Amino acid sequence: MVWKKLGSRNFSSCPNGSIQWIWDVFGECAQDGWDEASVGLGLISILCFAASTFPQFIKAYKTGNMDQALSLWFLLGWIGGDSCNLIGSFLADQLPLQTYTAVYYVLADLVMLTLYFYYKFRKRPSLLSAPINSVLLFLMGTACATPLLSATGPVAAPRETFRGRTLLSVEPGSKPFTRQEIIGFVIGSVSSVLYLLSRLPQIRTNFLRKSTQGISYSLFALVMLGNTLYGLSVLLKNPEEGQSEGSYLLHHLPWLVGSLGVLLLDTIISIQFLVYRRSTPASELEPLLLPS
Structure with missing residues (x-):
């Protein structure tokens, strides 16, 4: 399991570490207040991302027009970006908290996409209705249970040497980039474009x-807050020994x-929410204007 592959190593491998539980749980050597703040902001960003989809689920249940309110291309682009982000996280060896966020958000995206098709086809009874409902229940259960897996997953064997943040990092005596890290970097770039x-x-x-x-504005508000904290958590992390800040920023x-x-x-x-906050879509007004 990815959740524990970096944890449970000997804390002596992190000689300057200030908080042991960060090392035990996330495999990150928090050496000062900046590193601790990075982990804290990363955890809060995960909570924001985890909470962002639930207001939209509630909104969809109340209004029943999620298929009209949300663009399918928006959802597909979102899940495409999150999927590439997840793949890039593994290949480019990102911060553990970044990987945890990517795993959860792919699951949440799948729930959102399933809800979209549920509301799109619910007025058209077909043989697909039962499978769609089953998939929706499975994905919602999986998305809710995922944060708990980190506490119960098997623990991989500890390594002897400490590797903290190593996204395309240059280690003494090694080649600048491995082919796998370059592929991860490219996939991460595709993710950002999506x-x-x-x-x-x-x-x-x-x-x-x-x-x-x-559309629930809380979806976008919490995503904005989560993205801000996510970015800050990366920026606050100290570069590795021998790595310049410029190199670290470039690789991330x-x-x-x-x-x-x-x-x-x-x-x-967000501005559109303010401008259109009292507007009713034309498609919902047209039936009222038709002669009976």
């Missing part, structure tokens, strides 16, 4: 509907763009 592009269809959908009804650039770069587009969506 994150940026995913917002555009939703902005267009809101503009065409002249409404944001059916795709994930920083994916988290902090989308804030501008999410701000545009």
Whole structure:
């Protein structure tokens, strides 16, 4: 299990570590207040991401028009970005908290996408209704249980040497990048592009509907907060010994763009919520105007 592969090593491998439980649980050597703040912000960002989807689930249940309010391309771009982020996290050996966030969010995206198709096809009874409901229940249960797996997963054998944040890092006497790390970096770059592009269809959908009804603003507000804290947690982490700050930022650039770069587009969506907060979509008014 990925959850514990970095934990339960001998704390002596982290000679300057200030908090042992961070090392035991996350495999990160927090050497000072900056590292501790990085872990703290990372944990809060996971909570924000975990909580962000539930208001949308509730909103979808109340309004029943999730398939009209959310753009399918927005959801597909989102899950594509999160999937690439997860793959890149493993290949490029990102911070453990970044990997945990990626795993959870892929599951949450699958729940969101399943809900979209549920509301899209619920008025069209078919042989797919039962399978869709089963998949939805399974994914929701999995997404809710995932945060608990970290406490029960098997523990891998400890390593003798400490490797903290090693995303494309240059170790003494080693080659700058391995092929696997380069592939992870490229996939992470694709992820950041998908994150940026995913917002555009939703902005267009809101503009065409002249409404944001059916969408929970808490979804975007918590995602914005989570992305901000996620980016800050990466920025606050101390570079490894022998690695410059510029090199560290360059190697983390795709994930920083994916988290902090989308804030501008999410701000545009926030403005749309203000502009269209009292508007009703034209598609919902048309049936009232038809002769009986």
